[in-house]
Amino acid sequence: MSTTNPTITVETARHVLSHFGRGGYPAGDWTESLITLIDRADMTNRAKLVTAFPEVGAAVLLAKYDEEGIATLQRIADAPKPQCPEALYDPGTGNLRRCTQNGPHDDHQAADGAQWRIDVDTTTEVPW
Incomplete structure (x- = not known):
């Protein structure tokens, strides 16, 4: 910017x-x-x-x-909202950095360049 x-x-x-x-x-x-x-x-x-x-x-x-x-x-x-629902909370500003990527992806990126990944714990059993 x-x-x-x-x-x-x-x-x-x-x-x-x-x-x-x-x-x-x-x-x-x-x-x-x-x-x-x-x-x-x-x-x-x-x-x-x-x-x-x-x-x-x-x-x-x-x-x-x-x-x-x-x-x-x-x-x-009114710009189209990103398809990815993930966001990264910034406690310093109180804002959400929304992922701007479309389609399937594991690594998320905000418009300001911030990147993050939400790891899924596959070792935990989920009760049915």
Whole structure:
């Protein structure tokens, strides 16, 4: 992700749309606080926050200042959901990193590059 032209993920678009009351769904406490800070900050502090959190900053600025910003975020938010139902919980942000891979696979990967594997314990008997 570039800090000059960050990619806004489906999840971030949905969180920012929810913040502005235009659809989406609410973020976790930490992420919602970040969105609120960027939304309410003066120009100097907003610039610092956008530098530190380019994706969220770009989405908030798009919603606030771009004439087509809400429509753009809605198009991003309506992107097809991944076929894989697995997700990796990030306790630092309270967000779920959803697997973006389609079809059968054992190794999962999120849009931000995070990778994980869910090992199945085949030694445990399952009672019937």
